[in-house]
Amino acid sequence: MTSIKNALAGLWSLVVGMGITGKYFTAPLVTVFYPRQEAENIETYRGHVELVGKEDEAGVPLCIACGQCARQCPSQCITVSAKVAPADPAESKDGKPAKPKRLKTPGVFQLDYNLCSLCGQCVQVCPVDSLRYSNNVYFAVFTRQETNIDLLERLERQAKEGK
Amino acid sequence: MIPNIAQSLKAEAMVECDPKTGQAVQLRVTAEQLLPAAETLDAAGYFLEDVSGVDVQDGFELNYHFDHVQTPGRITLRLMASHDDPKAPSLALLIPGADWHERECYDFFGVDFKGHPDLKALLLEPGTEPPLIRDAKSRIPAFELSLVYPQPEPEAADDEEAKKAAAKAKAKEKAAAKAKEKAAKADEANPESAAAKPEAATDGEQAEAETPEAKPAEADKQEGAEQ
Amino acid sequence: MTMSPQLSSDPSDFYSQSFSKGARENTLILNMGPQHPSTHGVLRVIVELDGEYIVRAEPVLGYIHRMHEFMGQKKTYTQYLPNMGRVDYLHATAWNWAYVGAVEQLAGIEVPERAEYIRVLTCEINRICSHLVWWGAYLLDLGAFTPILYAFEDREFLLDILQRVTGSRLTYCYFRFGGVYADVDDKFIDDTRTFIQRFRKRLKMYEALVTKNFILRKRCEDIGVLSVQTARKYGCTGPVIRGSGVPYDVRRAVPYSVYPELDFEIPTFSEGDAMARYMVRLKEMEQSLRIMEQVMDRMPDGDIQGKTPKTLKPPKGETYFAVEGARGKIGVHLVSDGSATPYRVKLRAPGYSNLSCFAELSKGTLIADAVSILGSLDLVIPEIDR
Numbered sequence: 192m193t194s195i196k197n198a199l200a201g202l203w204s205l206v207v208g209m210g211i212t213g214k215y216f217t218a219p220l221v222t223v224f225y226p227r228q229e230a231e232n233i234e235t236y237r238g239h240v241e242l243v244g245k246e247d248e249a250g251v252p253l254c255i256a257c258g259q260c261a262r263q264c265p266s267q268c269i270t271v272s273a274k275v276a277p278a279d280p281a282e283s284k285d286g287k288p289a290k291p292k293r294l295k296t297p298g299v300f301q302l303d304y305n306l307c308s309l310c311g312q313c314v315q316v317c318p319v320d321s322l323r324y325s326n327n328v329y330f331a332v333f334t335r336q337e338t339n340i341d342l343l344e345r346l347e348r349q350a351k352e353g354k
Numbered sequence: 355m356i357p358n359i360a361q362s363l364k365a366e367a368m369v370e371c372d373p374k375t376g377q378a379v380q381l382r383v384t385a386e387q388l389l390p391a392a393e394t395l396d397a398a399g400y401f402l403e404d405v406s407g408v409d410v411q412d413g414f415e416l417n418y419h420f421d422h423v424q425t426p427g428r429i430t431l432r433l434m435a436s437h438d439d440p441k442a443p444s445l446a447l448l449i450p451g452a453d454w455h456e457r458e459c460y461d462f463f464g465v466d467f468k469g470h471p472d473l474k475a476l477l478l479e480p481g482t483e484p485p486l487i488r489d490a491k492s493r494i495p496a497f498e499l500s501l502v503y504p505q506p507e508p509e510a511a512d513d514e515e516a517k518k519a520a521a522k523a524k525a526k527e528k529a530a531a532k533a534k535e536k537a538a539k540a541d542e543a544n545p546e547s548a549a550a551k552p553e554a555a556t557d558g559e560q561a562e563a564e565t566p567e568a569k570p571a572e573a574d575k576q577e578g579a580e581q
Numbered sequence: 582m583t584m585s586p587q588l589s590s591d592p593s594d595f596y597s598q599s600f601s602k603g604a605r606e607n608t609l610i611l612n613m614g615p616q617h618p619s620t621h622g623v624l625r626v627i628v629e630l631d632g633e634y635i636v637r638a639e640p641v642l643g644y645i646h647r648m649h650e651f652m653g654q655k656k657t658y659t660q661y662l663p664n665m666g667r668v669d670y671l672h673a674t675a676w677n678w679a680y681v682g683a684v685e686q687l688a689g690i691e692v693p694e695r696a697e698y699i700r701v702l703t704c705e706i707n708r709i710c711s712h713l714v715w716w717g718a719y720l721l722d723l724g725a726f727t728p729i730l731y732a733f734e735d736r737e738f739l740l741d742i743l744q745r746v747t748g749s750r751l752t753y754c755y756f757r758f759g760g761v762y763a764d765v766d767d768k769f770i771d772d773t774r775t776f777i778q779r780f781r782k783r784l785k786m787y788e789a790l791v792t793k794n795f796i797l798r799k800r801c802e803d804i805g806v807l808s809v810q811t812a813r814k815y816g817c818t819g820p821v822i823r824g825s826g827v828p829y830d831v832r833r834a835v836p837y838s839v840y841p842e843l844d845f846e847i848p849t850f851s852e853g854d855a856m857a858r859y860m861v862r863l864k865e866m867e868q869s870l871r872i873m874e875q876v877m878d879r880m881p882d883g884d885i886q887g888k889t890p891k892t893l894k895p896p897k898g899e900t901y902f903a904v905e906g907a908r909g910k911i912g913v914h915l916v917s918d919g920s921a922t923p924y925r926v927k928l929r930a931p932g933y934s935n936l937s938c939f940a941e942l943s944k945g946t947l948i949a950d951a952v953s954i955l956g957s958l959d960l961v962i963p964e965i966d967r
């Protein structure tokens with residue numbers, strides 16, 4: 192007797208399950224058809240880091256080329272070096288040529304996104320808040336070298352596009 | 355508070371720990387004392403959390419962390435295996451959970467666990483150079499890790515150190531006092547559990563009396579602070 | 582069973598090492614994994630079968646071993662933070678917490694109250710995420726395909742919520758020494774409240790769809806019975822030991838952060854079988870919802886980042902800090918030599934101990950049941966291998 196009851200209860204549980212599946216079968220879609228539609232929450236996504244431009248001069252980063260971000264980075268994926276101004280002959284003393292001057296703006300700013308773990312330590316350590324996360328989520332490349340992003344170039348491009 | 359069970363263990367040295375260390379009590383054991391100690395702990399319902407090796411000047415220190423499911427309070431058994439011939443008795447037959455922890459230590463430090471039923475590489479490729487062995491220069495002395503090791507005489511000139519030590523000693527006294535209260539309460543609250551323990555009805559006083567090794571070091575430090 | 586000559590001649594191969602001597606007549610040695618759907622990642626289990634019954638089973642680890650403990654000795658304290666999210670990708674915030682908590686305990690860093698509440702909140706959200714993945718994947722192991730789609734639909738909401746504050750969707754690196762990376766905003770709170778409403782209903786649906794389903798019950802009940810004694814001897818923690826009737830939860834046993842102020846239960850089932858472990862996790866999700874509600878009601882205003890020195894150099898000494906992850910007790914044993922780099926970081930992964938009892942649990946069971954047992958232990962292989 193009990194075994195028949197159990198079997199019936201078991202079968203009923205299957206019917207209930209099928210009922211739920213049936214209900215969701217007719218429910219509206221919850222997925223997004225990617226190339227035609229995009230997810231809505233991209234602005235909160237923190238993708239690779241990018242440079243922040245100056246307020247009056249959007250193509251020039253705030254960065255003072257101190258190199259702290261490169262040192263702090265756990266994966267050593269930032270390469271930054273200061274722009275070097277050519278020596279000014281007028282400044283030469285006693286016949287010795289003047290030393291080239293390190294400017295307080297980066298000449299090279301590369302990010303190897305391949306290695307980046309998106310930890311945000313470079314963003315936090317920067318003394319002038321020159322780094323921020325981009326929301327570049329659809330980031331696809333054909334070769335590994337292309338993940339090595341030139342952030343200066345990216346900033347200039349963004350400035351031009353008026354972003 | 356030193357759990358009663360810890361007092362019944364045979365060990366070279368025992369100290370009660372600062373809450374900052376996240377442990378209740380540490381015991382320095384020899385290779386012979388390890389198995390009986392683990393056996394007592396196991397019988398009292400403790401479980402082995404992990405075996406954590408640390409490479410220090412004196413050798414490979416193996417930290418056996420035990421904890422209890424009902425009365426939490428980490429008990430650490432510390433065993434030193436020498437650098438030249440790192441070996442330790444295996445707990446794997448007694449506590450099957452120790453099996454993998456020991457194999458991990460064998461992988462990372464090359465410690466040979468005597469009596470392990472199947473000691474072979476677990477996480478690393480067999481034959482890999484143990485990766486966590488440090489070079490001799492960067493090793494720290496064992497006494498910096500724990501008070502179970504004889505501490506060097508604090509120098510009077512080293513004011514800061516002495517102050518810190520004094521503060522620590524004070525904190526310890528406080529903790530001991532608190533622990534006493536707690537123990538008393540706990541015993542009242544559930545007399546059964548207290549009775550179930552092998553050596554019940556001992557309290558902080560005895561605990562203090564049982565740490566002769568730790569005491570002189572503390573006293574020294576206090577003197578240092580006064581100077 | 583005869584072995585192929587390459588295998589038996591290669592002394593470093595695990596298969597030949599342990600099983601060539603041991604294989605008996607009339608038994609079959611079967612290799613499951615490392616690329617087996619039911620071993621969730623890259624676990625390899627070698628089983629010796631007598632018919633369909635398991636005579637002996639032995640997990641082989643190390644396929645995704647990354648030596649996180651060694652990395653800890655090479656990086657500075659802050660640089661090691663992102664590693665934590667990668668140890669256990671399903672409950673990354675708990676690992677964040679275990680490491681950050683250990684450093685804070687050693688260096689005596691204070692955490693502002695708001696940050697503590699945010700930590701609890703994100704940790705519980707992440708716990709539900711982890712349980713949902715487990716739930717879906719476990720049922721997938723047992724042959725039910727639909728549930729994982731429901732589970733991932735719900736998880737998607739949580740990932741969106743977490744993305745708002747952490748910026749990522751899986752390998753969070755969100756906790757900082759003395760606080761958290763970013764503050765939560767109103768939208769975060771609103772979304773979480775909406776989710777709680779929704780998820781309560783969904784849990785009922787899960788119960789009707791799956792938990793009461795008698796096929797599932799047949800696959801889980803009385804399978805892989807783990808006694809309290811065995812669980813303890815193997816150092817099992819988390820839902821595994823709670824499924825054996827021991828109400829051991831680090832959040833209650835050794836309370837940290839603001840958990841003592843929160844009102845929640847520790848679901849425990851005494852049967853010790855796969856079904857009990859299943860039920861523990863389902864009930865835990867309900868409790869996590871309760872915790873989240875309380876945390877949001879009580880969250881004070883204030884800072885999210887306490888004072889921390891710029892280059893962190895904890896004093897000499899050692900510490901052990903444990904938190905409750907989705908799989909059990911996560912422990913970090915940290916030794917400092919007073920420099921900016923940890924002297925030693927030992928990570929105690931709960932899954933490591935939980936999996937170690939598999940050999941004993943699976944002895945004498947059908948191979949199909951072994952899959953059920955393996956799933957019920959909730960394994961995340963990167964965490965086990967570290």
Ligand code: SF4
Nearest residue numbers: 264307308310311313
């Ligand atoms: S986010 Fe982290 S890993 Fe990436 S560049 Fe910044 S510091 Fe380096």
Ligand code: SF4
Nearest residue numbers: 254255257258260317
């Ligand atoms: S981005 Fe910031 S931290 Fe990095 S070099 Fe420039 S100023 Fe320094």
